[in-house]
Amino acid sequence: MTSSLSRVLLTAIATLLGSLLLLSLVLPTGTLVAGAGLTGIAGAFADREVLQAIGLTLLCATLATLLAVIGGIPVAYLLARVPFRGRALLEALLELPLVIPHPVIGMALLLAMGRESAVGRLLAPAGLSIVNSPLGIVVAMLVVSAPLFILGARESIARVDARLEAVARTLGDDRVTAIRRVTLPLARNGIVNAGTTMWARATSEFGAIVIVTYHPRVASVLAYDRYVTYGLSSVLPVAAALVCVALAVLVVIRMARRPERV
Amino acid sequence: MIHVAALTVRVAGFTLDGATFRVPARGVGVVTGPTGGGKTTLLETIAGVRPLGSGSIMLHDRDVTQMAPEQRGVGLVYQQAWLFPHLTVRQNVEYGTRDAAVVRELVDLLRVGPLLQKPVSTLSGGERQLVALARALARAPRTLLLDEPFAAMDSALRGDMRAAVLAWAVAHDMTTLLVTHDASEAALPGSVQLRVERGLVATVS
Numbered sequence: 178m179t180s181s182l183s184r185v186l187l188t189a190i191a192t193l194l195g196s197l198l199l200l201s202l203v204l205p206t207g208t209l210v211a212g213a214g215l216t217g218i219a220g221a222f223a224d225r226e227v228l229q230a231i232g233l234t235l236l237c238a239t240l241a242t243l244l245a246v247i248g249g250i251p252v253a254y255l256l257a258r259v260p261f262r263g264r265a266l267l268e269a270l271l272e273l274p275l276v277i278p279h280p281v282i283g284m285a286l287l288l289a290m291g292r293e294s295a296v297g298r299l300l301a302p303a304g305l306s307i308v309n310s311p312l313g314i315v316v317a318m319l320v321v322s323a324p325l326f327i328l329g330a331r332e333s334i335a336r337v338d339a340r341l342e343a344v345a346r347t348l349g350d351d352r353v354t355a356i357r358r359v360t361l362p363l364a365r366n367g368i369v370n371a372g373t374t375m376w377a378r379a380t381s382e383f384g385a386i387v388i389v390t391y392h393p394r395v396a397s398v399l400a401y402d403r404y405v406t407y408g409l410s411s412v413l414p415v416a417a418a419l420v421c422v423a424l425a426v427l428v429v430i431r432m433a434r435r436p437e438r439v
Numbered sequence: 440m441i442h443v444a445a446l447t448v449r450v451a452g453f454t455l456d457g458a459t460f461r462v463p464a465r466g467v468g469v470v471t472g473p474t475g476g477g478k479t480t481l482l483e484t485i486a487g488v489r490p491l492g493s494g495s496i497m498l499h500d501r502d503v504t505q506m507a508p509e510q511r512g513v514g515l516v517y518q519q520a521w522l523f524p525h526l527t528v529r530q531n532v533e534y535g536t537r538d539a540a541v542v543r544e545l546v547d548l549l550r551v552g553p554l555l556q557k558p559v560s561t562l563s564g565g566e567r568q569l570v571a572l573a574r575a576l577a578r579a580p581r582t583l584l585l586d587e588p589f590a591a592m593d594s595a596l597r598g599d600m601r602a603a604v605l606a607w608a609v610a611h612d613m614t615t616l617l618v619t620h621d622a623s624e625a626a627l628p629g630s631v632q633l634r635v636e637r638g639l640v641a642t643v644s
Contacts, residue, residue: 340521343488346508347515348535348578362525 206420213417221414230399230415231422237311237395238379241318242372245326250368253330254356258339271324279321283388286317313390318379326375333367334360366434373430380423440464441485441582441614446494446640448477448484455480457494458640462616462631464499465609470618471625472635478618479517481635482584485616486515498582499614511582514575514613518587520567522559528570529555535578545573548603564591572604576611583608583615590620597621 213221221227255261256268274282290296290307300306307313337360345355361368383397391398396419404412446458455477462468470478483489485496487508495504503511522531528551532542546552549569554562562570568591575583588604589597601624608615619625625632632643 338521340488340517340519341523343483343486343508344515344517344521345523345534346488347486347511347513347580348574349509351507351509359523359525363523 209413210417210420213413217414218417218421221418224414226394226399227396227415227418230394230396231419233311233314233393234380234395234397234419235422235426237314238318238376238382241315241322241379242326242376244315244319245323245375246368246372249323249327250330250361253327254334254360256327256331257334268328271327273324274321275324279382279384280388282321283317283385286313286320286385286389290316307389309390309392311390311393314386314393314395317385317389318382321382321385322375322378325378326371329371329374330364330368333364333371336367337363369430369434373427377423377427380419440466440497440499441468441616442497443481443485444495444497446481446484446496447492448480448489449492450480450489453477453480453638455484455635455638455640458635460631460633460640460642462614464614465612466614467605467608467627467630468614468616468633469625469627469630470616470633470635471620476636477638477640478635479586481640482515482586482616482618485582486513486584487511488515512580513582513584514578514580515584516568516571516575516586516588518568518590520564520571522562522567522570522574524559526559527555528557528559528562531559531570532573532577534574538577538579541579542573542577545576545607548607549573549600565593565596568592569600572600576604576607579611581613583613585615586618587620588617589624598623 210218252271256264277285286307288294290300292298292301292306292308297306297308305312307316341359341363342352342355345359346352350358381397382395383401386395387398387401394402396415400412400415400419403415441460441462443461444459446455448455453475458481460468470481472478480489484491485498487503487506487510491504495502497503498511498513522528523534526534532546532551532555536542546555549572551566551569551573554566554570559567559570568588572585572588585604589601592600605615605627607613617624617627617630634641634643
C-alpha cells in the first residue's frame with residue numbers, strides 16, 4: 178500500500194515537473210508568436226529586410242553545419258575510437274566555446290582573424306574578411322556551435338561496436354571503407370541529431386556575430402536592432418517569423434529520421 | 440598453415456604472453472580455456488584487428504604481422520556473430536564477395552535460405568551464428584578464426600553445422616582455429632589442441 182502510494186506520488190511529481198519544464202520551454206516562443214499574431218507574421222514575411230535576414234541566417238547556419246560535418250566526422254571518429262595521449266585536452270579545447278560567453282568569442286575572433294591579424298592579412302588579397310561579411314557570420318556560427326556537432330557525433334560513433342568494423346575489415350574493407358559502409362550508417366541518426374542541434378544553435382547565434390558582423394544582419398541581429406531602435410512591439414513579427422521558419426525546418430528534419438536498428 | 444611465434448599482446452591490464460604454436464595447412468587448432476583467459480584476444484590479434492606488442496604471425500607462409508586485416512586473408516566469426524544490423528541477411532552474406540555461386544552453395548550448406556530477406560534484428564542467436572559463418576566463408580579466406588561460432592545452436596544442429604563448416608574449410612584449403620567450451624569440439628580428432636589460460640598459451644597435443 179505504502180509503496181504503491183509512493184509510486185503514485187512520484188509519478189505525479191515527475192509529471193508536474195516535466196509539464197512545468199515543457200511549459201517554460203514553450204511559453205516564451207508561444208507568447209512571442211501569439212503576440213505577433215498572424216497579421217504581424219504575414220507582414221514580416223512581406224518585409225524584404227526580414228526575409229533577407231532570415232535567408233542569410235539559414236544559409237550561413239547551413240554552410241557552417243556542412244563545414245562542421247565534413248571536418249568534424251573525422252575528429253569525432255578519432256575521439257571515439259583511437260586512444261591517444263592528449264585526448265582529454267583536445268576534448269576540453271573542443272568544449273571551451275560552449276562555456277565562454279559568446280561576445281567574448283566574437284572579440285577573440287576579431288583578434289585572431291580580424292583585419293589587423295595575420296589571418297586577416299592573408300585573407301585580404303583574396304578580397305575576404307570576417308568583419309562585416311557573410312564569411313564572418315559562418316566563422317562565428319562554426320566556432321560557437323561546431324563543438325555540439327563533434328561531441329554528439331563522437332557519442333553516436335562510440336555507440337557502434339568496434340567489432341562490427343573489425344568484421345568488415347576481415348571481409349575486405351580498408352578502414353575508410355568499413356567506416357563508410359558500417360559505422361556511419363549505424364551512427365547516422367546520432368550524427369543527424371548532432372547536425373540538427375548544431376544547425377539550430379548556429380541559427381540562434383547572436384553574441385559572437387554581433388561583435389564580428391553587425392552588417393549584413395542575420396535575423397538575431399536584426400531583431401535586436403529593431404528592439405533597441407523601435408521597442409519590443411516592432412520586433413515581435415520578425416522574431417515570430419524566424420520561430421516559424423526554424424520550427425518548420427526542425428520538424429522536417431525530425432520526420433526524415435529513420436528508425437533505429439538493433 | 441598458422442604459425443604464431445612469441446606473440447605478446449597487452450590489453451587494458453591483461454597480457455597475452457609469448458604465445459607460440461603451429462597449426463598445419465588445412466588443419467584445425469582447437470583453443471580451450473577459462474573465460475577471460477585470452478582466447479578471443481588471440482584470434483583478434485591473428486586477424487589483425489587488435490595490435491600486438493611483439494612476436495610474429497605467419498599465415499600460409501606469409502608474414503602478416505604488420506599487415507592490415509583486409510590483407511591477411513582471414514575470416515573471423517565471433518560468438519555474438521556481429522551481423523551488420525542495417526543490412527538484410529542476404530546483404531550480410533554477400534558483404535565480402537561477388538561470387539553468387541559460392542553464396543548459393545553456402546546458403547544451402549548452412550540452411551539460411553529462409554532467412555535471406557529478413558532483417559537481422561529478427562534472427563535468433565543460432566541463426567545469427569549461421570549467417571555469420573556463411574558471411575565469413577563466402578569471402579573464401581585461407582585462415583578461418585572461429586570464436587565459439589556454434590555455441591547458440593541446439594546440440595543436433597551444432598553437430599551438423601560443425602561437420603559441414605570444417606568439411607568446407609578443408610575442401611577449400613582453409614586452416615581453422617576454433618575456440619570452444621564444448622567438450623565434443625575440443626576432442627576433434629587430428630586437431631592441434633591449444634590451452635589458453637591467464638594469458639599463457641600451451642600446446643597440449
